Amino acid sequence: MEIFGRPLPAMLSQLLLGLVNGSFYAILSLGLAVIFGLLNVINFAHGALFMLGAVLAWMGMEYLGVNYWLMLLLSPLIVGALGILIERVFLRHIYKLDHLYGLLLTLGITLVIEGVLRSFYGVSGLPYSPPDALAGATNLGFMVLPNYRAWVVVASLAVCFATWYVIERTKLGAYLRAGTENPRLVEAFGVNVPLMVTLTYGFGVALAAFAGVLAAPVIQVSPLMGQHLIIVVFAVVVIGGMGSIMGSILTGLGLGVIEGFTKVFYPEASSTVVFVIMAIVLVVRPAGLFGKEK
């Protein structure tokens, strides 16, 4: 069977690849949106902390023999704790300043994290295989589904929707939404907003580390793996707009899929298509597809 002259299995496998990348975009842009909402900081360090999540998974395996599943839990906890430290020591001091300072500060943190790991591991890839339970592929008849990729999509979507649910449907989420609109008033009601800010940053970067561990078996683990991804994710955030959690998730997934299809139909454009879309969205709807015009 063919669609637009391309074989269906090839299309489906690109769709899956697109969804895998889209899953990473979704988790990362979700974290960026939550952090920006409450902290007013454009967290450039997100890519480095994603990378750190993956490298920690590799280190766990390499040095301590800790398996994938345990690192899927531990990496986000370690990176989350590091995030809490970063917020307490650095970010806390710049909230009242222009966004530019937050961007520069987190860029600096990025360079430090990447530089330290580069000096230990260089820039070549560190091998990391998928866990045994998810190795191999399942033949669905119309396509061969690599088990690990399917897992990445399912796990990412589960985490994204759980985050969405907590933010949009629970009391804790109501504090977060209200704090995003007017933190001083929420604090005047007796909510410990500074603590909430710290934990939100920790949570946002823990999400990045979770994505990093998920990515370790499919994207080559290296100290620079966050750099390329974060640039695309910033474009995703610009396209989606900062206003909505669901918007971040859908935009991330959607752009991953568009990228995947571009690989089938016009491979030359696959690495630029996201930026072309970004340029168009910026002209037509500067606040982004889901953003609120100010």
Add this chain to the structure above:
Amino acid sequence: MAATPVAGTPALSIRDLHAWYGESHVLHGVELEVQKGEVVTLLGRNGAGRTSTLRAILGLTGERKGSIRLSGVETIHLATHRIAHLGVGYCPEERGIFASLSCEENLMLPPAIQGGDGGMSIDEIYAMFPNLKERRHSQGTRLSGGEQQMLAVARILRTGANLLLLDEISEGLAPVIVHALARMIRTLKAKGYTVVMVEQNFRFAAPLADRFYVMEHGRIVEHFAAGELEARMPVLNQLLGV
């Protein structure tokens, strides 16, 4: 209802309060005292410093100096989120209804005061403000101005706060709603709440308050009880231009 109030101590006692927004010095030694169960009105022209006084009580201005005691507890050095837990509920001039929250989420937002005995139940609140029950699933900012004002007051009654700081609650509202708010203040007083109201609308405030303070240029310039209102009218007219 507040945390361990000492008997006979004022609910609120402000001494020589100075406050700044950045470099700009807006409160110049405010002195004010409110007993438990009193309704006190803060009058003054626009820009006199009434909103700033309420904000300073919650630590929402920039730097502040002097003394602010809540039921005897000094709060001048406390973080904002700790002050609410001493039993203060704040209704800001701009109402502060959250657009990303439903009416009911707005109502349920302020946490119950730690160590308090809980405030009004949600049923009592809905009985007092039936509109809010009807509109509980609507987005907070889709409510009418009057409903938003009711919501802004209602949500601080739930927490167990006894001292209510209400900033211009009658401003810009239709007369029926202003009447409903006046009735509400009387009900709250009967329930034992302590109320500090900032008002521009003198006719709204006059029949409700036990005592009045008048501010000008960041200072208290007049202070009298309800019984002296008649005698003070000429001075008031001159100070407020009513």
